[in-house]
Structures are given as structure tokens and as C-alpha cells.
Amino acid sequence: MIFDRKNIDNDGLITFYKKLLLPRLVEEKMLILLRQGRISKWFSGIGQEAIAVGSTLAMQPDEYILPMHRNLGVFTARNIPISRLMAQWQGKMSGFTRGRDRSFHFGTQEYKIVGMISHLGPQLALADGIALADKLSGQQKVTLVYTGEGATSEGDFHEALNIAAVWDLPVIFLVENNGYALSTPTNEQYRCEALADRAIGYGIEGRRINGNNILEVYDTVNELAQDMRRKPRPALLECMTFRMRGHEEASGTKYVPQHLFEEWRQHDPLDNFEQYLLDEQVLRKEWVPYLREEFTKLIDIEIEKVFNEPDIVPHAQTELNSVYRTYHKPEPKPYEVLSGKRYIDAISDGLRQSMRKYSNLVIMGQDIAEYGGAFKITQGFVEEFGKERVRNTPICESGIVGAAMGLALNGYKAVVEMQFADFVSSGFNQVVNNLAKTYYRWGQHVDVVIRMPTGAGTGAGPFHSQSNEAWFTKTPGLKVVYPAFPDDAKGLLMSAIEDPNPVMYFEHKYLYRSTTGNVPDDDHYVEIGKANIVRKGTKASIITYGLGVHWAMEYADNHPEQSIEILDLRSLQPWDKEAVEKTVMKTSKVLILHEDTLTSGFGGELAAYIGEHLFKYLDAPVMRCGSLDTPIPMNKALEDQFLAKARLEEFMARLLSF
Template sequence: MQFDRKQKSDSELLDIYKRLLFPRLVEEKMLILLRQGRIGKWFSGIGQEAIAVGSTLAMQSDEYILPMHRNLGVFTTRDIPLKKLMAQWQGKLTGFTKGRDRSFHFGTQEYKIIGMISHLGPQMALADGIALADIIAEKPKATLVFTGEGATSEGDFHEAINVASVWNLPVIFLIENNGYGLSTPINEQFKCKHLVDRAIGYGIEGVQLDGNNILDVYDKLNELIGDIRKNPRPILVECLTFRMRGHEEASGTKYVPQQLFDEWSQKDPVKNFEDYLLDEAVLTEQLISEIRISFKKQIDSEIEAAFLEPEPQANAEQELNDMYYPYDVAPIAPTAAASEKRYLDAITDGLRLAMQRHQNLVLMGQDIAEYGGAFKITEGFVAEFGKDRIRNTPICESAIVGAGLGLSINGYKSVVEMQFADFVSVGFNQIVNNLAKTHYRWGEKADVVVRMPTGAGTGAGPFHSQSNEAWFTKTPGLKIVYPAFSYDAKGLLLAAIEDPNPIIYFEHKYLYRSLSGLVPEGFYTIEIGKANTLQHGEQITIITYGLGVHWALNYLKIHPEISATLVDLVSLQPWDKATVKAAVKATGRVLLLHEDTLTGGFGSEISAWINENCFEFLDAPVMRCASLDTAIPMNKALEDDFLAKARLEESINKLLAY
């Protein structure tokens, strides 16, 4: 292995050596602890230290790095105390996740490191969002994100690099090509000769490095990172290395040919650099011994201290509270006069006010810029707020939701528009595993609103009409709102944008231009989690939301002989249990009405809760009126029969007759 010290002094080379050696010695200690049964799991990066250490040294301390399993050198080079890291690995209360997650599945704003989740690829989109925040703020910064050769087959890899390319984001996408994805060799993972060759397909630069040569990694990345700070753009870097241990220790390495171990053991990054420094007279055998003894003493001391740290104590109330970033602000009442506005225009008004109020708010979605979005909700916004903050996106829902989280991490707010709620399935992982869990895992907010044009009634068929709120209502960490009126549409949207938690905002497409109502001018918010009782009666209670509210109102208007209490839930997570309980008590007969399909719809949850908490008030079984358990047909006659509205009269009569 050839090293070029360039202009580095002896002291600089010695510091690099120490940075490289320390994680290796930590790794060796962890393997001893594993054999002793004192720890239960370890993902070893032995043989790959030069990549993590060299790249981290090339970054400024306030620039974000998004590492993976085998990047211990990132954490040690950023000088995170080993005691704190060990507490994290052991699930101690003083770890970064308070025992809620393991290994490197955490982030820390103090050290500007954003850890991964087990799905491997999603952190790449977070890097896009972090870099985008720096671009908008005109900060000359770079972002570094790691991925493995296996994750380059994931859609998240493609989406994130494509977005970074289109938007000229200063991101280093670093592939650690270590030969195996668990047991699958690279010849079974991709067909191209080199992964770096993929760069040309995205129209960006690609650089391949010897990932075991610490000076090559450091020098080349230092050059590239310095350049993209001045001339923002993404670069794909492939570092060739080898995984000398198993995917994790329990999996072993029997599937790896011995000749590969023999070949790569000669390329050991620590041993080769050590030999070079001996030749350069930067090191002596005596100094090596002294450094190792000192490090081992420090490692033993900090690890043993971590073992003595307290274990988490189960506290259900605290666990529930920690799913959400603390936010408890009273709603802001309107102060200006009201005027008649369509449901669609109320949403536009809310977005415009939020953009004026928050200079760090970014809107992202397909065709939302000059075109104004599929439904023209953001028409004219580019002229008012500029393309930095009103961003057309490629068709890549996962990357854009992830970028929203990255923006939040780096001090921005975002509203992401799904062109149709149905399309959110392509970004599902980012919502349920990244947005929803981030605060619970390591205390970071996820200040993202996802707008969801939803619902049937327009003959749009199976892929543009679904009511998919129940995909999310069962996911802790998300808030779900679903306004049925123009007034609520504006006030809830503004409340959602103010709230630093991830919020899924459902807006019914059928109501966009068919419904109008009085909407106050100016800023106001509506309490998330508060239902509205639209009318009071004594015979029957109807609990509903969204378009179901209007089905119920229209039916009761036609049948004034029915004395009904009508509740519009407005929010589905959290939902207003007190109002529901009062409505159940008022009549003793409850019909749950929603546009979603019957099986697994949100009405099932409310029904179960009423049964458990309001049984003594019931005079009849809780009944549900929902859409058919089929996909949504396009033909109007079929669609009308599919929708819950077709069975509303039958359901009400059945309940009244019980």
C-alpha cells in the first residue's frame, strides 16, 4: 500500500494514526466482551476503519454525517465519549436512546451525527434535506452520508441521489463496498463493473478510492468536500474495502473464501499505516506500545463505567409522552372578519399565511411550483415565495418525505404534498419508521406535514380514490387530522404547521370545489385532538369525519324526524374521547360512519373503545357503516354502491329499530 503524506507534519500524521487505531482497539475489546457473554450483539467494522476516520476528518465539526453500522470511527473521531457510546450499545438509561434502540440507531445534534434505521437506505434522503436547508440558508456546508453496496439496490438510493443531482445539493454519497451484504456476494447484487459507474446515470461525478488507505480517503474527500462547499453538487464516492468479520458476529464468515481473507489481511488499514509511519520515523515500537497501553486503559475504564450506569425503569406514561415532541400551545382564535371560501381556497389561504409567518418553511411536491399543483392549491406561490421554498420534486415520494425530515433536523419546517393520498404508499417507510419514531428514539423533532388529497366520489378509480387514514392511525408518533369544513381546513392546517410533530393532513378532493363556508381572514389555529358536536339529539349518535360528515348532515336534513347527536371527529390521532363518551351517553345508540372500508377502518378502534369504556350507557350494539371491502371502482354506479353512503339509511334504521 502506497501512502503520500503530502505536506502533513509528523504531528498531523500521528494524530491520524491515533484516530485510526482507537476504534480498532474498541472493536477488539467488544469481541472479547462478546465471547465473555457480557454483550449480546456487535456489528464489526474491523478492516474498514480508514473510511470512517478519513472521511470524518475531512468534514467540519458542524457538518452533518449520516453513518451506518460499521462506522464506529465516525463517532470516535467526533470525540463522543466511549462511556456514552457503550451505554447506548448496552441499552442503558444514559445512552442516546434511553434503552429504546441499539447500536448506531440514534442521532445527536451535539455531535452532528444522524444515525441509521435498519432499512439501510432511507438516511440518504435525510442527507438531501439537511443539505437543502444549508443551500436555502446560503451556508457553505457539505453533508456526508454512508451506504453499503447492498443498499445501492434499494429505491431510496436511486431517489436520494437523483433528487440531490436535480437540486445540486452538496452531499457526498459514500458507498462502502465491502464485498458482502450479510452473506450475498457482490456478483449477486449488481451487474455493473463498479458501483461508482452509476454516477454517470445521475449526471454527477463519481470517484473510486482505496478504502483501506487512510491518507487517500482523507485527502481526496477533503478536496471534494472543500469544493462542493463552494460549488454545491452531489458526488458519488465508492470506497473499496472488505468486511473481515461477519455481518454481525453471530452470522460468522464461513461463506467467505479463505483466499479473500488472505488477500485483504495484507491490506489491513491500521497495520499498513503503522508500518508506513515506522518507516517515516513518525512512530517507534516504543511509542506504539505506549499509545496502545494508554488507549486500552482508557477503553477498559470507560466501558466498565458504562456497565455501572443505570438501567431504564419502565414507565408507561413517560413512554407514551415521549412518542411526541413536547408541544402544548392553546389554539389561537380568529380576530378578523370572515368571508365565504371554498374548501380548496381555505387550504391555499392557510399555506400562504404559514409561508409568510415562517421564513424557514419549505413546500415540496410534484408539479406544485409554476403549475400550482394538480388541484391548483399552490398556484402563484412561486412568484410570491420563490423556487427555493416552493419546490417541484421528481416523482419520488420516499426521498421527499425523507428530505422533509432532513430539513427538520437542520432547522427548517416542511409541508410535503402527495399528489394523491394513494401515492403515499411509495413513501410509507419514511413516514412510519422515520418520521413517527424519531422523537421517541433520540428526542429529535420531525417537523413535517404531509398533505393527503384523499377520497372517492369523483370516478377516479382504485389508485386515486382510497381512504387510507387507517394505514397511519395505528402508528404511534404520528398525528392525523381530517377537516370536513373550510373553516377547519384552514385552522387545522395552520395548527399542523405550527406543531413540530409529524402530521398527516387529509383533505377530501370531492370537497375542494363543491363545499364553501365562512372562513376568517388572517391567522388562527384549531386544537388538534378536539372533536366538534355539530348537533344534539336523543335517539341516535352518529360519529364520523371527512365526507361522512356531509353524508350524515344531508341525511338528517331530509329526515328531521330523527333526533340525532352528530360528532365530527376532526382529528383521528389523537382523537377526542371525552366528546365521544358524552355523545354515547346522550343517546345510548351509536353509529360509526366512515368512507374507508369496513374491515380495519378507524371505526373499529372507536367501537372497541366505546365497548370497553361506555358499555353501561349503550342500549344497542355499536354499529358501523362503511364502504365495501373491495378496491374502489371507477364506474359511477359501482362507486356509488361501494361507498358507505349507499348503506347509511339501512344502518340508521337498523340501529333505531334495535
């Protein structure tokens, strides 16, 4: 192994050595603790430390790094105390996630580190968003994100690199190629000779280097970063290395030919660098045991300190209170000027006024810039706010949701437009596992709104007409809103953008141009989680939302003698239990109506709650009226039959007959 110190002085080289030695000794201690049964699991990075340490030392302290689970050297090189790391690994209250997650599945704004989730690929797009925030704010910074050779097979890898290339984002995508994705060797993962060659397909620079040479890693990352700060653009860096332990210790290494261990042991990053420093007389031989002893003492003290910390005592309310970040909601105010607006115009109004209010708000989506979006909601926005803040995106829902999260991590607000709500399935993992869980896991709010043009009535078929709100109402950490009227459409959108938590904002396509109402011209906020009685009655209640509200109103208009009360939920997560309780206690007969399919639709949750908590007030069984349990068809007659509206008369007659 050839080392080139370039202009690094002796003190600098000693610093590099110490930074390389510390994570190795921590790893060795963890393996001892594992054999002793004092810890239960460990992902070892022994043999790969030069990548984490060398690349981290090349970054500025205030630049973000997004590591993987074998990158202990990132955390130690950023000087995170061993006790904090151990507390994280042991699930102690003093850990970064307070026992809510394990390993390196956490982030810390203090040290500018954002950890991975187990799905491996999603953090790549987060790096795009972080870098975009730096670029928009004029910061000359670079973001470093790691992945493994196995994860380069994931769609998230392609999407993130493509976005970074198209937007000229200063991201170094570092691939640790250690030969195996758990047990699957590279020849079963990809056919290209070098992963760095994939850079050509994205129109970006790609390099392949010796990942076990700490100076080569440092020099390469330092050179790239310095140039990228001046001229923002992405780069793909493949670091060749080898995993000397199993994927995690329980998996073993029997699937790896023994000769590979013999060969790679000769390329150990610590041993080789240590010998180089001894040969150069930068390091004295007698210093080595002294340094090891000093670090070992420190590690032992830090680790035992954590073992002596008390175990977490669970409190259910504490956990429930940690799912969403609380914030000061805007005070309601009287509105002097109201204008008649269509549902679609109210949404556009709320979005435009929020863009004016927040200079750090960015909206992203397919065709939303000059074209104005598939439904023209953002028409004219580019002329007012510019293409930096109104961003056309490649067709890559996962990457864009991830980039929105990265923006939020780096101090921005983001609104993502799904061209159709159906397409969110391509970004599902980012929504339910990254956006939703981040605040609960490590206390970082994620200020993202995803606009979801949804619903039927236009004969658009199975992939443009689904009602998929129930996919998200069961996911803790997400808020879900679904306005039925123009004033609520504006008020809930502005509240969603104000809210620091991720919000799924469902807007019904059929209502865009068919529904008109008076809407405040000024900033307008409707509190998330508050339902609204749109019609008072005494004989029965219809609890509904979205287009279902209009079906219910039409039914009540056709049956004035029945005195039907209609409760528009407006918000599905959180939902207004108090309002539901009041209407049930008032009328004693309840029908829950929604456009979604009947089975596992959100109405099932409402019915269960009413049956469990309000049974004594009921004069009839709780009825649910939902759409057929089939995919939604395209043909108009079939679509009409599918929708819950087709059975509303029948179900109400059955309810009122009790």
C-alpha cells in the first residue's frame, strides 16, 4: 500500500492515526462484550475504518454526513463521546433515540450527522435535499452520503444520483464496496466492472480508489469537496475494501472463501498506516502500546458508565406525546374580505400565500413549473417565485420525497405535489418509514407537506382514481387532512405548511372545478384535527369527509324530513373524537360514509371507536357505507356502481328503520 502524505505535517499524520485507531479499539471492545453476553448485536466495520475516518476528516465540521451501520469512524471522527454512542447502542435514555431505535439509526444536528434506516437506500435522496438547501441559501458546502455496493441495486440509488445530476447538487455519493451484500457477492449484484463507471450514465464524475488507504480516501474526498464547493455538482466515489467480519456477528462468514481473508488481511488499513508512520519515523514504536492503553482505558470508563445508567422506565403517555412535534398554532381571526372561489383556486391561493410568507418554502413535483402542474394549481408560480423554489422534478417519487425530507433537515419547508395520489406508492417507504418516524426516533421535525390529488368521479380508472388515505392514517407520525370545501381547502393547506410535522394533504380532483364557496382573501388557517358540523339534525348522523360530504348533503337535501346531521371530519389523523362523540350522543344513529373501499377503510376505525366508547348512546348498529372491495374501474357505469354513493339510500333506510 503506497501512502502519499502530500502537505500533511507530522502532527496531522499522528491525528489521522489516532482517529483510525479509536474506532478499531471500540470495535474490539464491542466484540468482547458480545462474547460476554453484555450486548446482543453488533455490525462490525473492522477493516473498513479508513473510509469513514478519511472521508470525515476531509469534510468541514458543519457539513452533513449520512453514514451507514458500519461507519463508526464517522461518529468518532466527529468527536461524539463514546458514552453517548454506547447509550444509543444499549437503548438507554441518554442515547440519541432514547431507546426508540438501535445502532446508527439516528441523527444529530449537533454533529451534522443523519443516520440510515434499515432500508439502506433512502438516505441518498436525503443528501440531495440537504445539498439543495445549502445551494439555495448560497452556502458553499458539500454533503457526503454513504451506501454499500449492494444498495446500488436499489431504485433509490438511481433516483438520488439522477436528481443530483439534473440539479447540480454538491453531493459525494460514496460507495463502500466490500464484496458482499450480507452473503451475496458482487458478481450476483451487478455486471459492470466498476460501480464508479455508472457515473457516466448520470453525466457525472466517477472515481474508484483504495478504500483501505486513509490518505488516498482523505485526499480524494478533500479534492472533490473543495472543487464542488466552488462549482456545485455531484460525484460518485467507489471505495474498494473488504468486510473482515460477518454482516453482523450472528451471520458468520462461512460463505466467504478463506483465501480472501488471507489476502485482505495484508491490506488492513490500521496495520498498514501504522507501519508507514513507523517507517517514516513519524510514530515511535513505544508510542503504539501507550496510545492503545490510553484509548482502551477511556473506552472502558465510557462504556461502564453507560452500563451503570438506569434502564428506561416506560411511560405510555410519554411515548404518545413524542410522535408529533408540538407547535404554536396560528390564532384564528375574523375575516373581513371573502371572495367566491373554486376549490382548486382556494388551494392555489393557500399555496401562493404560504410561498410569500416563507422564503424558505420550496415546492416540487412533476410538470409544476412552466406547465403549472397537471391540474394547473401552480400556474404562474414560476413567474413570481422562480424555478429555484418551484421545481420540476424527474419522475421519481421516492427520490423527491427523500429530497423534501433533506430540505427539512437543513432548515427549509417543502411541499411535494404527487401528480396523482396513486403515484405515492412509488415513494411509500420514504413516507411511512422516513418522514413519519423521524421525530419519534430522534426528535427531528420534518416539515414536509405532500399534496395528494385523489378520488373518483372522472372515469380515470384504477391508477388515477384511488382513495388511498387509509394507507397513511395508521402510520404514527403522519398527519392526514382531507378538505371538502374551498375555505377548508385553503385553511388546511396553510395549516399543513405551518405545521412542522409531515402532512398528507388529500385534495379531491372531482371537487377542483365543481365546488365553489366563500374563501378568506387573507392568510387563513383551519386547525388540523377539528371536525365541522356542516348540517345540524336530530334523527341520525352521517360522519364523512371529502366527496362523501357532498354525497351526504345531496342525500339530506332529498330527504329534508329525516333531519340528518352531517359531520365533516376534515382531518383523519388526528381526528376529532369530541365532535364524533357529540353527534353520536345527540342523534343515537350513525352512518359512516367514505369513498374508499369498505374493508379496512378509515370508517372501520370510527365504527370501532363508537362501538367501544359510545355503545350506550346508540339506538341502532353503527353502519358503514364504503365503496366496493374491488379496484376502481374506468367505465362510468362501473365506477358509479363501485362508489359508496350508489348504496347510500339503502344504508340510510336500513339505519333509520331501527
